[in-house]
Amino acid sequence: MKYWLMKSEPESYSVDRLAKEGKTFWEGVRNYQARNFMMNEMKKGDKILFYHSNTAEPAVVGLAEVCAEECVPDFTSWDKSSRYYDPKSPKEKPRWFMTEVRFVKKLDKPVTLKDIKNMPGLEGMKLVRKGMRLSVQPVTAEEYAVILEMAGEKA
């Protein structure tokens, strides 16, 4: 099993919305590296840290799980009215794919970016590496465990 961190802007799709809807397609990824992680390495049951980005207090705010066997074409890339529309991703030959994510829980105590930066043992996290902007990124089992502990969650 693998561990991941997935970013979402709360204005766009918040942890509360995921909690309400139960699960969601992870649409809108328009970066090859992030797409490849979803397509090639994510497996059903993988654990996800749900992260709020581009907000006053960026933080890991919830837990989720990959709930799809495999990726499907991201249909928002065909939708002209979508902000994710991409004319270079035709239906016959889709360029962008997405997985599906299931809500697990909201953290009572979100783990902020600031806390992560100050936490010994998390220096290597991709999240805190300069210039790392991937919206879907792998996390090690150790990093995942430390984050959970910081949140006061049992592993």
Next chain:
DNA sequence: GCCAACGTTGGC
């Protein structure tokens, strides 16, 4: 294949 211009991400 190089690289300048441009667009996006995301912390601050």
Next chain:
DNA sequence: GCCAACGTTGGC
């Protein structure tokens, strides 16, 4: 709103 870092595009 600023801006650094990075990715993509497209002319050559």
